[in-house]
Amino acid sequence: MKRLTLKALLAAAAVLVAGPALAQTKLKWAHVYETSEPYHTESVWAAEEIKKRTNGKFEIQVFPASSLGKETDINQGMTLGTVDMIISGPSFAARSYPRIGIAYYPFIFRDGDHLLAYSKSDVFKEMIEGYRQKTGIQILAYTYYGARHTTSQRDFKECAGMKGLKIRVPDVPAYTATPKACGANPTPIAFAEVYLALQNGTVDAQENPLTTIEAKKFYEVQKHIMLTGHIVDGLTTQVAPHVWTKLSDAEKKVFTDVALEAAARASAKIKAREKELVDVFKSKGLGVHEVDRESFRQAVLKSSPPESMGFDRKDYDRIIAIK
Numbered sequence: 001m002k003r004l005t006l007k008a009l010l011a012a013a014a015v016l017v018a019g020p021a022l023a024q025t026k027l028k029w030a031h032v033y034e035t036s037e038p039y040h041t042e043s044v045w046a047a048e049e050i051k052k053r054t055n056g057k058f059e060i061q062v063f064p065a066s067s068l069g070k071e072t073d074i075n076q077g078m079t080l081g082t083v084d085m086i087i088s089g090p091s092f093a094a095r096s097y098p099r100i101g102i103a104y105y106p107f108i109f110r111d112g113d114h115l116l117a118y119s120k121s122d123v124f125k126e127m128i129e130g131y132r133q134k135t136g137i138q139i140l141a142y143t144y145y146g147a148r149h150t151t152s153q154r155d156f157k158e159c160a161g162m163k164g165l166k167i168r169v170p171d172v173p174a175y176t177a178t179p180k181a182c183g184a185n186p187t188p189i190a191f192a193e194v195y196l197a198l199q200n201g202t203v204d205a206q207e208n209p210l211t212t213i214e215a216k217k218f219y220e221v222q223k224h225i226m227l228t229g230h231i232v233d234g235l236t237t238q239v240a241p242h243v244w245t246k247l248s249d250a251e252k253k254v255f256t257d258v259a260l261e262a263a264a265r266a267s268a269k270i271k272a273r274e275k276e277l278v279d280v281f282k283s284k285g286l287g288v289h290e291v292d293r294e295s296f297r298q299a300v301l302k303s304s305p306p307e308s309m310g311f312d313r314k315d316y317d318r319i320i321a322i323k
Helices: 002-023 040-055 071-080 098-104 112-118 120-134 173-181 191-199 210-215 249-283 292-304 313-321
Strands: 027-031 058-061 085-088 138-152 167-169 185-187 205-209 224-239 288-289
Touching: 002 138, 040 058, 040 138, 040 185, 071 085, 098 120, 098 173, 098 224, 098 313, 112 138, 112 224, 112 249, 120 138, 120 313, 138 210, 138 249, 173 224, 173 292, 191 205, 191 224, 205 210, 205 224, 210 249, 224 249, 224 292, 249 288
Parallel strands: 027 058, 027 085, 167 185, 167 205, 224 288
Antiparallel strands: 085 224, 138 205, 138 224
């Protein structure tokens, strides 16, 4: 009897020791950004913070720089179960829930602060709910990515000044809408070939956030930057359905709170860097110009209204009205 009791005690002790290890849940968090970028550094912070606030239950490994696949791959991985969390642009979510794609409509956001106010709005909460009902994926937070501005060999101050300009843009309706409305010639060129195309004059201009203009050294082959801010871009933090549905209410709150804190931290860093870059580019001899954004906005609304891209005018009006 004593021997059996000892065995039972040893077995019970083994269960107690193994308990926390067995209970630990390992998750994969994927994105396509470099390790130096705030999207990665804040994701790493968030992973540690979630672990801390759940007493070590969740061990989250962050996979940067497309190490688990391109953006299309990791979005698909959320429903296939190969990825547990991602940071990704809403354009991919819009493939299965088109309503959320309105965030790419030109000039819908005044600036980064407007985008972040939208991320806390009732209209965005409705979109989160609609997307979750359609896919099971839960969007936790929105991070500011940057405002897309125009670089060119010649400067202009209003929409009419773009007439005849050969400009490289991604071959997507939301990106071609502004140059088309202003009489420019949008030219799709692979992103990797943009520098050479600007250098040899295949195109006169391109558009991207200031941080991308810096990273890709487009300032070396362009003379002017126009602060058009025609598309204000953001990234969403998402949790896969096979993870979200298994979390307790308390755990869901931890994931949401931490994701929102990480997004706020990354957004602040991006906004600060954009402000610095205006002076950096001026110091390199580039002209950096404010423009009449309203002239561009009105031209886009006239030539490519939200309805023409499949969006709801009510959504547009509600987002424009956000303060």
